[in-house]
Amino acid sequence: MLPEVVFVLGAPGAGKGTQCSFIAKEYDFVHLSAGDLLREERQRPGSEYGEMIEEKIRNGQIVPVEVTCSLIHKAMMNSGKSRFLIDGFPRNKDNLEGWERAMSDKTKLLFILFFECSRDLCTERCLGRGAAGSGRSDDNLESLQKRFNTYLHDTMPIIKHYDRKGLVRKINAEVCPEDVFDCVKKVFREAGLEKRIAN
Ligand code: UP5
Ligand code: MG
DSSP: OOOEEEEEEESTTSSHHHHHHHHHHHSSOEEEEHHHHHHHHHHSTTOTTHHHHHHHHHTTOOOOHHHHHHHHHHHHHHHTOSEEEEETOOOSHHHHHHHHHHTTTTSEEEEEEEEEOOHHHHHHHHHHHHHTTOOOTTOSHHHHHHHHHHIIIIIHHHHHHHHHTTOEEEEEOSSOHHHHHHHHHHHHHHTTOOOOOOO
């Protein structure tokens, strides 16, 4: 059986990471955040990509797919599991085409979870997280403006591409995390994905 993948998309701060943690606790899915994998690679001593990744992240630009896709692939293989939430990827045409070249034959894409949240609310959340000490070099107003431009110009077309294929499951992310998760559970139920059996 091919490994199964759900892509998780939405604006910066929409709550992708928060919801993926909830899902991974209750369902048999491994949460792989492309952003977290890139931040780890940036910190890895001897990484040839560290500086490039930091530069891209601070400027809200997208890292070339060869780097991101190979980190995702490696994390999938190392997990030994077969169901994955891929959080924050694919974000542009380069990501999409790179994934299709390298991974689409090796995986089954189930659907796209799309968290919809206004720019103002997302900005407030990310700035709040920055003020609370996230340590993220992109949780500041200047980087957030760039992240949003990239999201609107590069990522929205990818979401539309999947929507035309009937794969997008849109969720209102403007309510409290528990209420967002109720909608996520409904999507999983409708897709026939059961909760992990407690043991
Ligand atoms: N929060 C969450 N849900 C809430 C709710 N319902 N109500 C109130 N508050 C809520 O949440 C953000 C904050 O909001 C938290 O404080 C949370 O408690 C609160 P989070 O769950 O972290 O949201 P998320 O959507 O994951 O936000 P994140 O900032 O991680 O989104 P981005 O998409 O901007 O960040 P990511 O880490 O994916 O990418 C960062 C950068 O990496 C990109 O800009 C890019 O430069 C690079 N990148 C690539 O180049 N390629 C990739 O494939 C991926 C990333
Ligand atoms: Mg995140």
